[in-house]
Amino acid sequence: MKLKVNTWLLFSLLFVTIFSSCSKNDEETTAPPTVAGKKTLKTVTNATFGTVITDGDGRTLYFFSIDANGSSGCTGGCETAWPVFFAEDLTNIPGLAATDLATITRADGKRQTTYKGWPLYYFAGDTAPLEVKGDASGGTWFVAKPDYSIMLASTQLVGNDGKNYLENTSEGTGITQYLTDASGRTLYGFTPDRFNVNTYTRADLSNNAIWPIYESAVLNVPSVLARNMFAQITVAGRTQLTYKGRPLYYFGPDTKRGETKGVSVPAPGVWPILTLNTTALNP
Structure with missing residues:
Protein backbone atom coordinates (compact mmCIF):
# COMPACT_ATOMS: atom_id res chain seq x y z
CA MET A 1 0.00 0.00 0.00
CA LYS A 2 2.83 2.34 0.91
CA LEU A 3 4.47 1.62 -2.42
CA LYS A 4 1.25 2.45 -4.25
CA VAL A 5 0.87 5.80 -2.47
CA ASN A 6 4.45 6.82 -3.22
CA THR A 7 3.99 5.82 -6.82
CA TRP A 8 0.83 7.87 -7.08
CA LEU A 9 2.55 10.91 -5.47
CA LEU A 10 5.49 10.56 -7.85
CA PHE A 11 3.15 10.39 -10.83
CA SER A 12 1.23 13.44 -9.60
CA LEU A 13 4.40 15.50 -9.14
CA LEU A 14 5.64 14.46 -12.57
CA PHE A 15 2.29 15.46 -14.14
CA VAL A 16 2.35 18.88 -12.44
CA THR A 17 5.94 19.47 -13.53
CA ILE A 18 5.19 18.56 -17.14
CA PHE A 19 2.00 20.63 -17.19
CA SER A 20 3.77 23.66 -15.71
CA SER A 21 6.60 23.34 -18.22
CA CYS A 22 4.20 23.09 -21.15
CA SER A 23 2.18 26.06 -19.90
CA LYS A 24 5.34 28.20 -19.70
CA ASN A 25 6.41 27.25 -23.21
CA ASP A 26 2.94 27.99 -24.53
CA GLU A 27 3.05 31.45 -22.97
CA GLU A 28 6.41 32.18 -24.57
CA THR A 29 5.18 30.98 -27.96
CA THR A 30 1.84 32.77 -28.00
CA ALA A 31 2.92 36.04 -26.37
CA PRO A 32 3.19 38.99 -28.80
CA PRO A 33 6.75 39.20 -30.19
CA THR A 34 8.79 42.13 -28.94
CA VAL A 35 9.37 44.96 -31.39
CA ALA A 36 11.79 46.91 -29.24
CA GLY A 37 14.75 48.00 -31.35
CA LYS A 38 13.14 46.82 -34.58
CA LYS A 39 13.25 49.50 -37.25
CA THR A 40 11.89 49.92 -40.72
CA LEU A 41 11.72 52.53 -43.48
CA LYS A 42 8.99 54.59 -45.08
CA THR A 43 8.58 57.67 -47.24
CA VAL A 44 6.77 60.80 -46.08
CA THR A 45 5.98 64.15 -47.64
CA ASN A 46 7.76 67.21 -46.31
CA ALA A 47 6.50 70.70 -47.20
CA THR A 48 10.02 71.91 -48.09
CA PHE A 49 11.80 68.81 -49.38
CA GLY A 50 8.99 66.80 -50.93
CA THR A 51 9.25 63.04 -50.53
CA VAL A 52 11.89 62.05 -47.95
CA ILE A 53 12.99 58.75 -46.45
CA THR A 54 12.41 58.26 -42.72
CA ASP A 55 12.40 55.44 -40.24
CA GLY A 56 9.11 53.85 -39.26
CA ASP A 57 8.48 56.56 -36.66
CA GLY A 58 8.95 59.39 -39.15
CA ARG A 59 12.45 60.41 -38.08
CA THR A 60 14.35 61.83 -41.06
CA LEU A 61 17.35 60.00 -42.54
CA TYR A 62 20.35 61.48 -44.35
CA PHE A 63 23.11 60.77 -46.92
CA PHE A 64 26.76 61.77 -46.37
CA SER A 65 28.59 62.88 -49.53
CA ILE A 66 31.87 61.42 -48.29
CA ASP A 67 30.28 57.96 -48.57
CA ALA A 68 30.34 57.98 -52.38
CA ASN A 69 32.18 54.65 -52.53
CA GLY A 70 29.41 52.96 -50.53
CA SER A 71 31.23 52.64 -47.21
CA SER A 72 30.63 54.79 -44.15
CA GLY A 73 33.03 57.66 -43.52
CA CYS A 74 31.31 58.75 -40.30
CA THR A 75 32.92 57.29 -37.17
CA GLY A 76 33.88 58.35 -33.67
CA GLY A 77 32.60 61.80 -32.75
CA CYS A 78 30.87 62.09 -36.10
CA GLU A 79 28.65 59.16 -35.18
CA THR A 80 27.51 60.98 -32.04
CA ALA A 81 25.98 63.74 -34.15
CA TRP A 82 24.95 61.39 -36.98
CA PRO A 83 23.85 58.04 -35.50
CA VAL A 84 23.84 55.01 -37.77
CA PHE A 85 20.52 53.68 -39.04
CA PHE A 86 19.97 49.95 -39.37
CA ALA A 87 16.79 47.99 -40.14
CA GLU A 88 16.70 44.21 -40.18
CA ASP A 89 13.69 43.84 -42.46
CA LEU A 90 13.94 45.69 -45.78
CA THR A 91 11.07 43.95 -47.58
CA ASN A 92 7.74 45.38 -48.69
CA ILE A 93 8.47 49.06 -48.04
CA PRO A 94 6.01 51.22 -50.00
CA GLY A 95 7.70 53.77 -52.23
CA LEU A 96 11.15 52.13 -52.06
CA ALA A 97 12.35 49.39 -54.41
CA ALA A 98 13.83 46.40 -52.63
CA THR A 99 16.72 46.37 -55.12
CA ASP A 100 17.78 49.85 -53.90
CA LEU A 101 18.05 48.70 -50.28
CA ALA A 102 20.95 46.80 -48.76
CA THR A 103 23.01 46.35 -45.61
CA ILE A 104 26.74 46.94 -45.15
CA THR A 105 29.04 46.01 -42.30
CA ARG A 106 31.09 48.99 -41.19
CA ALA A 107 34.74 48.92 -40.20
CA ASP A 108 33.63 49.00 -36.55
CA GLY A 109 31.53 45.88 -37.07
CA LYS A 110 28.15 47.63 -36.93
CA ARG A 111 25.58 47.00 -39.61
CA GLN A 112 24.08 49.91 -41.51
CA GLY A 138 28.76 71.24 -43.61
CA GLY A 139 27.75 71.13 -47.26
CA THR A 140 28.09 67.35 -47.10
CA TRP A 141 24.93 66.04 -45.41
CA PHE A 142 21.69 65.85 -47.38
CA VAL A 143 18.23 64.62 -46.56
CA ALA A 144 17.66 61.13 -47.96
CA LYS A 145 15.23 61.16 -50.88
CA PRO A 146 14.13 58.39 -53.23
CA ASP A 147 13.99 60.64 -56.29
CA TYR A 148 17.29 62.48 -56.66
CA SER A 149 18.48 62.78 -60.24
CA ILE A 150 21.81 64.20 -59.01
CA MET A 151 23.83 63.66 -55.84
CA LEU A 152 27.10 65.09 -54.56
CA ALA A 153 30.22 63.13 -53.66
CA SER A 154 33.19 64.43 -51.65
CA THR A 155 36.32 62.39 -52.33
CA GLN A 156 39.89 62.47 -53.58
CA LEU A 157 39.94 62.55 -57.38
CA VAL A 158 42.07 59.70 -58.78
CA GLY A 159 42.64 59.56 -62.54
CA ASN A 160 42.98 56.58 -64.81
CA ASP A 161 46.73 57.15 -64.56
CA GLY A 162 46.61 56.52 -60.80
CA LYS A 163 47.53 60.11 -59.94
CA ASN A 164 45.63 62.34 -57.51
CA TYR A 165 43.92 65.44 -58.88
CA LEU A 166 42.22 68.57 -57.58
CA GLU A 167 39.11 70.38 -58.78
CA ASN A 168 41.21 72.69 -60.99
CA THR A 169 42.57 69.58 -62.85
CA SER A 170 46.07 70.02 -61.41
CA GLU A 171 47.77 67.17 -59.58
CA GLY A 172 47.38 67.29 -55.81
CA THR A 173 45.90 65.76 -52.70
CA GLY A 174 42.62 67.03 -51.35
CA ILE A 175 38.89 66.38 -51.18
CA THR A 176 36.75 67.63 -54.06
CA GLN A 177 32.98 67.76 -54.11
CA TYR A 178 31.46 66.90 -57.48
CA LEU A 179 28.28 65.73 -59.19
CA THR A 180 27.25 62.09 -59.37
CA ASP A 181 24.09 60.28 -60.35
CA ALA A 182 21.66 59.13 -57.66
CA SER A 183 23.77 56.03 -57.01
CA GLY A 184 27.09 57.82 -56.58
CA ARG A 185 28.52 57.20 -60.04
CA THR A 186 30.68 60.12 -61.24
CA LEU A 187 29.43 62.52 -63.92
CA TYR A 188 31.63 64.50 -66.31
CA GLY A 189 31.45 67.35 -68.77
CA PHE A 190 33.20 67.52 -72.16
CA THR A 191 35.20 70.72 -72.67
CA PRO A 192 34.42 71.16 -76.41
CA ASP A 193 30.65 71.02 -75.80
CA ARG A 194 28.57 74.16 -76.29
CA PHE A 195 25.54 75.36 -74.35
CA ASN A 196 23.14 72.38 -74.24
CA VAL A 197 24.88 70.89 -77.29
CA ASN A 198 26.58 67.49 -77.15
CA THR A 199 29.53 67.56 -79.59
CA TYR A 200 30.88 64.11 -78.67
CA THR A 201 28.21 61.46 -79.12
CA ARG A 202 27.79 60.07 -82.62
CA ALA A 203 24.33 59.77 -84.13
CA ASP A 204 24.65 55.99 -84.22
CA LEU A 205 25.83 55.90 -80.56
CA SER A 206 28.90 53.92 -81.66
CA ASN A 207 31.10 55.75 -79.12
CA ASN A 208 28.52 55.84 -76.34
CA ALA A 209 30.12 52.96 -74.46
CA ILE A 210 33.27 55.01 -73.84
CA TRP A 211 31.54 58.13 -72.53
CA PRO A 212 27.87 57.16 -72.05
CA ILE A 213 25.43 60.03 -71.95
CA TYR A 214 23.65 60.47 -68.62
CA GLU A 215 20.01 59.81 -69.36
CA SER A 216 17.76 61.30 -66.72
CA ALA A 217 14.74 63.45 -66.11
CA VAL A 218 15.07 66.68 -64.13
CA LEU A 219 13.94 65.42 -60.74
CA ASN A 220 15.36 66.51 -57.40
CA VAL A 221 18.86 67.68 -56.53
CA PRO A 222 20.67 68.34 -53.24
CA SER A 223 19.53 71.62 -51.67
CA VAL A 224 22.87 73.37 -52.29
CA LEU A 225 22.25 73.06 -56.03
CA ALA A 226 19.70 75.09 -57.98
CA ARG A 227 17.26 72.85 -59.81
CA ASN A 228 16.91 75.38 -62.65
CA MET A 229 20.57 74.82 -63.48
CA PHE A 230 19.56 71.46 -64.97
CA ALA A 231 17.83 70.80 -68.28
CA GLN A 232 17.24 68.05 -70.81
CA ILE A 233 18.41 67.77 -74.40
CA THR A 234 17.80 65.11 -77.04
CA VAL A 235 20.88 63.29 -78.31
CA ALA A 236 20.65 60.45 -80.83
CA GLY A 237 17.05 59.93 -79.84
CA ARG A 238 17.85 59.80 -76.13
CA THR A 239 17.33 62.29 -73.33
CA GLN A 240 20.53 63.67 -71.80
CA LEU A 241 20.67 65.77 -68.64
CA THR A 242 22.71 68.98 -68.66
CA TYR A 243 24.10 71.12 -65.83
CA LYS A 244 24.69 74.83 -66.39
CA GLY A 245 24.37 74.09 -70.10
CA ARG A 246 26.97 71.29 -69.97
CA PRO A 247 25.82 67.85 -71.17
CA LEU A 248 26.54 65.16 -68.57
CA TYR A 249 28.38 61.89 -69.25
CA TYR A 250 29.65 58.81 -67.44
CA PHE A 251 33.12 57.36 -68.10
CA GLY A 252 32.79 53.71 -69.15
CA PRO A 253 35.82 52.40 -67.19
CA ASP A 254 34.40 53.84 -63.95
CA THR A 255 32.94 50.51 -62.93
CA LYS A 256 32.53 51.29 -59.24
CA ARG A 257 30.80 54.10 -57.40
CA GLY A 258 33.16 56.86 -56.36
CA GLU A 259 35.68 56.18 -59.14
CA THR A 260 36.91 59.26 -61.05
CA LYS A 261 39.23 57.74 -63.63
CA GLY A 262 37.96 59.99 -66.40
CA VAL A 263 39.59 63.15 -65.00
CA SER A 264 42.94 62.24 -66.60
CA VAL A 265 41.64 60.95 -69.96
CA PRO A 266 43.07 61.68 -72.49
CA ALA A 267 44.59 64.55 -70.49
CA PRO A 268 43.47 66.45 -67.39
CA GLY A 269 40.80 69.05 -68.19
CA VAL A 270 39.31 67.42 -71.29
CA TRP A 271 36.65 65.54 -69.32
CA PRO A 272 36.36 67.45 -66.03
CA ILE A 273 34.18 66.56 -63.08
CA LEU A 274 31.47 69.15 -62.38
CA THR A 275 31.07 71.10 -59.14
CA LEU A 276 29.09 73.91 -57.54
CA ASN A 277 31.78 76.26 -58.90
CA THR A 278 31.63 75.00 -62.50
CA THR A 279 31.25 77.94 -64.88
CA ALA A 280 27.98 77.99 -66.77
CA LEU A 281 28.15 77.92 -70.55
CA ASN A 282 26.60 80.88 -72.33
CA PRO A 283 23.57 80.29 -74.56
Whole structure:
Protein backbone atom coordinates (compact mmCIF):
# COMPACT_ATOMS: atom_id res chain seq x y z
CA MET A 1 0.00 0.00 0.00
CA LYS A 2 2.83 2.34 0.91
CA LEU A 3 4.47 1.62 -2.42
CA LYS A 4 1.25 2.45 -4.25
CA VAL A 5 0.87 5.80 -2.47
CA ASN A 6 4.45 6.82 -3.22
CA THR A 7 3.99 5.82 -6.82
CA TRP A 8 0.83 7.87 -7.08
CA LEU A 9 2.55 10.91 -5.47
CA LEU A 10 5.49 10.56 -7.85
CA PHE A 11 3.15 10.39 -10.83
CA SER A 12 1.23 13.44 -9.60
CA LEU A 13 4.40 15.50 -9.14
CA LEU A 14 5.64 14.46 -12.57
CA PHE A 15 2.29 15.46 -14.14
CA VAL A 16 2.35 18.88 -12.44
CA THR A 17 5.94 19.47 -13.53
CA ILE A 18 5.19 18.56 -17.14
CA PHE A 19 2.00 20.63 -17.19
CA SER A 20 3.77 23.66 -15.71
CA SER A 21 6.60 23.34 -18.22
CA CYS A 22 4.20 23.09 -21.15
CA SER A 23 2.18 26.06 -19.90
CA LYS A 24 5.34 28.20 -19.70
CA ASN A 25 6.41 27.25 -23.21
CA ASP A 26 2.94 27.99 -24.53
CA GLU A 27 3.05 31.45 -22.97
CA GLU A 28 6.41 32.18 -24.57
CA THR A 29 5.18 30.98 -27.96
CA THR A 30 1.84 32.77 -28.00
CA ALA A 31 2.92 36.04 -26.37
CA PRO A 32 3.19 38.99 -28.80
CA PRO A 33 6.75 39.20 -30.19
CA THR A 34 8.79 42.13 -28.94
CA VAL A 35 9.37 44.96 -31.39
CA ALA A 36 11.79 46.91 -29.24
CA GLY A 37 14.75 48.00 -31.35
CA LYS A 38 13.14 46.82 -34.58
CA LYS A 39 13.25 49.50 -37.25
CA THR A 40 11.89 49.92 -40.72
CA LEU A 41 11.72 52.53 -43.48
CA LYS A 42 8.99 54.59 -45.08
CA THR A 43 8.58 57.67 -47.24
CA VAL A 44 6.77 60.80 -46.08
CA THR A 45 5.98 64.15 -47.64
CA ASN A 46 7.76 67.21 -46.31
CA ALA A 47 6.50 70.70 -47.20
CA THR A 48 10.02 71.91 -48.09
CA PHE A 49 11.80 68.81 -49.38
CA GLY A 50 8.99 66.80 -50.93
CA THR A 51 9.25 63.04 -50.53
CA VAL A 52 11.89 62.05 -47.95
CA ILE A 53 12.99 58.75 -46.45
CA THR A 54 12.41 58.26 -42.72
CA ASP A 55 12.40 55.44 -40.24
CA GLY A 56 9.11 53.85 -39.26
CA ASP A 57 8.48 56.56 -36.66
CA GLY A 58 8.95 59.39 -39.15
CA ARG A 59 12.45 60.41 -38.08
CA THR A 60 14.35 61.83 -41.06
CA LEU A 61 17.35 60.00 -42.54
CA TYR A 62 20.35 61.48 -44.35
CA PHE A 63 23.11 60.77 -46.92
CA PHE A 64 26.76 61.77 -46.37
CA SER A 65 28.59 62.88 -49.53
CA ILE A 66 31.87 61.42 -48.29
CA ASP A 67 30.28 57.96 -48.57
CA ALA A 68 30.34 57.98 -52.38
CA ASN A 69 32.18 54.65 -52.53
CA GLY A 70 29.41 52.96 -50.53
CA SER A 71 31.23 52.64 -47.21
CA SER A 72 30.63 54.79 -44.15
CA GLY A 73 33.03 57.66 -43.52
CA CYS A 74 31.31 58.75 -40.30
CA THR A 75 32.92 57.29 -37.17
CA GLY A 76 33.88 58.35 -33.67
CA GLY A 77 32.60 61.80 -32.75
CA CYS A 78 30.87 62.09 -36.10
CA GLU A 79 28.65 59.16 -35.18
CA THR A 80 27.51 60.98 -32.04
CA ALA A 81 25.98 63.74 -34.15
CA TRP A 82 24.95 61.39 -36.98
CA PRO A 83 23.85 58.04 -35.50
CA VAL A 84 23.84 55.01 -37.77
CA PHE A 85 20.52 53.68 -39.04
CA PHE A 86 19.97 49.95 -39.37
CA ALA A 87 16.79 47.99 -40.14
CA GLU A 88 16.70 44.21 -40.18
CA ASP A 89 13.69 43.84 -42.46
CA LEU A 90 13.94 45.69 -45.78
CA THR A 91 11.07 43.95 -47.58
CA ASN A 92 7.74 45.38 -48.69
CA ILE A 93 8.47 49.06 -48.04
CA PRO A 94 6.01 51.22 -50.00
CA GLY A 95 7.70 53.77 -52.23
CA LEU A 96 11.15 52.13 -52.06
CA ALA A 97 12.35 49.39 -54.41
CA ALA A 98 13.83 46.40 -52.63
CA THR A 99 16.72 46.37 -55.12
CA ASP A 100 17.78 49.85 -53.90
CA LEU A 101 18.05 48.70 -50.28
CA ALA A 102 20.95 46.80 -48.76
CA THR A 103 23.01 46.35 -45.61
CA ILE A 104 26.74 46.94 -45.15
CA THR A 105 29.04 46.01 -42.30
CA ARG A 106 31.09 48.99 -41.19
CA ALA A 107 34.74 48.92 -40.20
CA ASP A 108 33.63 49.00 -36.55
CA GLY A 109 31.53 45.88 -37.07
CA LYS A 110 28.15 47.63 -36.93
CA ARG A 111 25.58 47.00 -39.61
CA GLN A 112 24.08 49.91 -41.51
CA THR A 113 21.24 50.17 -44.01
CA THR A 114 21.96 51.75 -47.40
CA TYR A 115 19.72 53.23 -50.09
CA LYS A 116 21.09 53.22 -53.64
CA GLY A 117 24.44 52.54 -52.01
CA TRP A 118 24.32 55.53 -49.65
CA PRO A 119 24.58 54.60 -45.95
CA LEU A 120 21.70 56.08 -43.93
CA TYR A 121 22.03 58.18 -40.79
CA TYR A 122 19.93 60.09 -38.29
CA PHE A 123 20.77 63.66 -37.22
CA ALA A 124 20.94 64.11 -33.45
CA GLY A 125 19.59 67.64 -33.82
CA ASP A 126 16.26 66.34 -35.17
CA THR A 127 14.32 65.98 -31.93
CA ALA A 128 10.90 65.24 -33.43
CA PRO A 129 9.49 63.30 -36.40
CA LEU A 130 9.61 65.04 -39.79
CA GLU A 131 12.23 67.57 -38.67
CA VAL A 132 14.95 68.12 -41.30
CA LYS A 133 17.47 70.28 -39.46
CA GLY A 134 20.51 68.39 -40.71
CA ASP A 135 20.15 69.04 -44.44
CA ALA A 136 23.16 70.80 -46.05
CA SER A 137 25.11 70.63 -42.78
CA GLY A 138 28.76 71.24 -43.61
CA GLY A 139 27.75 71.13 -47.26
CA THR A 140 28.09 67.35 -47.10
CA TRP A 141 24.93 66.04 -45.41
CA PHE A 142 21.69 65.85 -47.38
CA VAL A 143 18.23 64.62 -46.56
CA ALA A 144 17.66 61.13 -47.96
CA LYS A 145 15.23 61.16 -50.88
CA PRO A 146 14.13 58.39 -53.23
CA ASP A 147 13.99 60.64 -56.29
CA TYR A 148 17.29 62.48 -56.66
CA SER A 149 18.48 62.78 -60.24
CA ILE A 150 21.81 64.20 -59.01
CA MET A 151 23.83 63.66 -55.84
CA LEU A 152 27.10 65.09 -54.56
CA ALA A 153 30.22 63.13 -53.66
CA SER A 154 33.19 64.43 -51.65
CA THR A 155 36.32 62.39 -52.33
CA GLN A 156 39.89 62.47 -53.58
CA LEU A 157 39.94 62.55 -57.38
CA VAL A 158 42.07 59.70 -58.78
CA GLY A 159 42.64 59.56 -62.54
CA ASN A 160 42.98 56.58 -64.81
CA ASP A 161 46.73 57.15 -64.56
CA GLY A 162 46.61 56.52 -60.80
CA LYS A 163 47.53 60.11 -59.94
CA ASN A 164 45.63 62.34 -57.51
CA TYR A 165 43.92 65.44 -58.88
CA LEU A 166 42.22 68.57 -57.58
CA GLU A 167 39.11 70.38 -58.78
CA ASN A 168 41.21 72.69 -60.99
CA THR A 169 42.57 69.58 -62.85
CA SER A 170 46.07 70.02 -61.41
CA GLU A 171 47.77 67.17 -59.58
CA GLY A 172 47.38 67.29 -55.81
CA THR A 173 45.90 65.76 -52.70
CA GLY A 174 42.62 67.03 -51.35
CA ILE A 175 38.89 66.38 -51.18
CA THR A 176 36.75 67.63 -54.06
CA GLN A 177 32.98 67.76 -54.11
CA TYR A 178 31.46 66.90 -57.48
CA LEU A 179 28.28 65.73 -59.19
CA THR A 180 27.25 62.09 -59.37
CA ASP A 181 24.09 60.28 -60.35
CA ALA A 182 21.66 59.13 -57.66
CA SER A 183 23.77 56.03 -57.01
CA GLY A 184 27.09 57.82 -56.58
CA ARG A 185 28.52 57.20 -60.04
CA THR A 186 30.68 60.12 -61.24
CA LEU A 187 29.43 62.52 -63.92
CA TYR A 188 31.63 64.50 -66.31
CA GLY A 189 31.45 67.35 -68.77
CA PHE A 190 33.20 67.52 -72.16
CA THR A 191 35.20 70.72 -72.67
CA PRO A 192 34.42 71.16 -76.41
CA ASP A 193 30.65 71.02 -75.80
CA ARG A 194 28.57 74.16 -76.29
CA PHE A 195 25.54 75.36 -74.35
CA ASN A 196 23.14 72.38 -74.24
CA VAL A 197 24.88 70.89 -77.29
CA ASN A 198 26.58 67.49 -77.15
CA THR A 199 29.53 67.56 -79.59
CA TYR A 200 30.88 64.11 -78.67
CA THR A 201 28.21 61.46 -79.12
CA ARG A 202 27.79 60.07 -82.62
CA ALA A 203 24.33 59.77 -84.13
CA ASP A 204 24.65 55.99 -84.22
CA LEU A 205 25.83 55.90 -80.56
CA SER A 206 28.90 53.92 -81.66
CA ASN A 207 31.10 55.75 -79.12
CA ASN A 208 28.52 55.84 -76.34
CA ALA A 209 30.12 52.96 -74.46
CA ILE A 210 33.27 55.01 -73.84
CA TRP A 211 31.54 58.13 -72.53
CA PRO A 212 27.87 57.16 -72.05
CA ILE A 213 25.43 60.03 -71.95
CA TYR A 214 23.65 60.47 -68.62
CA GLU A 215 20.01 59.81 -69.36
CA SER A 216 17.76 61.30 -66.72
CA ALA A 217 14.74 63.45 -66.11
CA VAL A 218 15.07 66.68 -64.13
CA LEU A 219 13.94 65.42 -60.74
CA ASN A 220 15.36 66.51 -57.40
CA VAL A 221 18.86 67.68 -56.53
CA PRO A 222 20.67 68.34 -53.24
CA SER A 223 19.53 71.62 -51.67
CA VAL A 224 22.87 73.37 -52.29
CA LEU A 225 22.25 73.06 -56.03
CA ALA A 226 19.70 75.09 -57.98
CA ARG A 227 17.26 72.85 -59.81
CA ASN A 228 16.91 75.38 -62.65
CA MET A 229 20.57 74.82 -63.48
CA PHE A 230 19.56 71.46 -64.97
CA ALA A 231 17.83 70.80 -68.28
CA GLN A 232 17.24 68.05 -70.81
CA ILE A 233 18.41 67.77 -74.40
CA THR A 234 17.80 65.11 -77.04
CA VAL A 235 20.88 63.29 -78.31
CA ALA A 236 20.65 60.45 -80.83
CA GLY A 237 17.05 59.93 -79.84
CA ARG A 238 17.85 59.80 -76.13
CA THR A 239 17.33 62.29 -73.33
CA GLN A 240 20.53 63.67 -71.80
CA LEU A 241 20.67 65.77 -68.64
CA THR A 242 22.71 68.98 -68.66
CA TYR A 243 24.10 71.12 -65.83
CA LYS A 244 24.69 74.83 -66.39
CA GLY A 245 24.37 74.09 -70.10
CA ARG A 246 26.97 71.29 -69.97
CA PRO A 247 25.82 67.85 -71.17
CA LEU A 248 26.54 65.16 -68.57
CA TYR A 249 28.38 61.89 -69.25
CA TYR A 250 29.65 58.81 -67.44
CA PHE A 251 33.12 57.36 -68.10
CA GLY A 252 32.79 53.71 -69.15
CA PRO A 253 35.82 52.40 -67.19
CA ASP A 254 34.40 53.84 -63.95
CA THR A 255 32.94 50.51 -62.93
CA LYS A 256 32.53 51.29 -59.24
CA ARG A 257 30.80 54.10 -57.40
CA GLY A 258 33.16 56.86 -56.36
CA GLU A 259 35.68 56.18 -59.14
CA THR A 260 36.91 59.26 -61.05
CA LYS A 261 39.23 57.74 -63.63
CA GLY A 262 37.96 59.99 -66.40
CA VAL A 263 39.59 63.15 -65.00
CA SER A 264 42.94 62.24 -66.60
CA VAL A 265 41.64 60.95 -69.96
CA PRO A 266 43.07 61.68 -72.49
CA ALA A 267 44.59 64.55 -70.49
CA PRO A 268 43.47 66.45 -67.39
CA GLY A 269 40.80 69.05 -68.19
CA VAL A 270 39.31 67.42 -71.29
CA TRP A 271 36.65 65.54 -69.32
CA PRO A 272 36.36 67.45 -66.03
CA ILE A 273 34.18 66.56 -63.08
CA LEU A 274 31.47 69.15 -62.38
CA THR A 275 31.07 71.10 -59.14
CA LEU A 276 29.09 73.91 -57.54
CA ASN A 277 31.78 76.26 -58.90
CA THR A 278 31.63 75.00 -62.50
CA THR A 279 31.25 77.94 -64.88
CA ALA A 280 27.98 77.99 -66.77
CA LEU A 281 28.15 77.92 -70.55
CA ASN A 282 26.60 80.88 -72.33
CA PRO A 283 23.57 80.29 -74.56
